[in-house]
Amino acid sequence: MASFCETPEPGDLIEIFHFGYKDWAIYVGDGYVIHLAPPSEFLRFGSSKMFTFLSRKAVVAKDPLEDVTWGCFYRVNNRLDHQYRPRPIDEIISSAKKMIGDKKTYKVLCENSEDFVTDLRYGWPRCKLVRPHWWIQVVVKQEPLKEVVKEDEYWVSNYLDCKYKPRPVDEIISLAKKTIGKKVKYNLLCCNCEHFATELRYGRRHSNQQLSPLDKAILQRAHHGYHHSGPEER
Numbered sequence: 001m002a003s004f005c006e007t008p009e010p011g012d013l014i015e016i017f018h019f020g021y022k023d024w025a026i027y028v029g030d031g032y033v034i035h036l037a038p039p040s041e042f043l044r045f046g047s048s049k050m051f052t053f054l055s056r057k058a059v060v061a062k063d064p065l066e067d068v069t070w071g072c073f074y075r076v077n078n079r080l081d082h083q084y085r086p087r088p089i090d091e092i093i094s095s096a097k098k099m100i101g102d103k104k105t106y107k108v109l110c111e112n113s114e115d116f117v118t119d120l121r122y123g124w125p126r127c128k129l130v131r132p133h134w135w136i137q138v139v140v141k142q143e144p145l146k147e148v149v150k151e152d153e154y155w156v157s158n159y160l161d162c163k164y165k166p167r168p169v170d171e172i173i174s175l176a177k178k179t180i181g182k183k184v185k186y187n188l189l190c191c192n193c194e195h196f197a198t199e200l201r202y203g204r205r206h207s208n209q210q211l212s213p214l215d216k217a218i219l220q221r222a223h224h225g226y227h228h229s230g231p232e233e234r
Helices: 046-055 065-069 089-098 113-122 145-149 169-179 193-202 213-223
Strands: 013-018 021-029 032-037 057-064 073-076 103-105 136-139 183-186
Touching: 013 065, 013 113, 021 065, 021 089, 021 113, 032 065, 032 113, 057 065, 065 073, 089 113, 169 193
Parallel strands: none
Antiparallel strands: 013 021, 013 073, 021 032, 032 057, 057 103, 136 183
16 A cells, blocks of 8 residues: 555565656665666756656666655555565565666656566566656757767658658758757657657657557557456465
8 A cells, every 4th residue: 555654665666756757666675775767877866867768778776765766755655465466575675686787778658667666576567657647848959969869879860751841941940049948848748859850840740759559559458457467466
């Protein structure tokens, strides 16, 4: 049962209420948790954890609970204990510690922090999330291409040119420069960087991230309460 201000025990799942989004960690004792942290190029705690969403990369880390919660509310929430039998505590802790330092892919609808901790506690990743409701505020910047992509691969992708007529180049550049320094809301599914770029080029907002086949399958499964064999049920 979930409750605020409850002292966690080793193996407990910790639900953390950051501003604009929720995060999860697993308590391993002595004031420490194991959780999915942002890549090393970003600050580990606070609002910078949103970069795990944006970069789709994370690393398994062990940190003090106080640092990870960053002054936000949190609660013990072993929400699936009524449905699944938790693994033995020493097995949960051992499995979690063996993963410290591992690099992970991070996706909002699957392979997220809730999947990570429920897999450790129950032996099966389970996420209640149906659709992200979080928003963050970002700033439009002009920066060198090499600094933005760093060591990642990139390519030119004017993939909607066959469907929509692009604006004149000078108009695209002018509109883009007018947005520099402005604060805008970011949401992965309905207001992301692809929406931003396509609106500048075509005057229309479009994103292939909005509802990929995988997203649709996950949303449909969550909506209909789909369940298949997993850990031992109570």
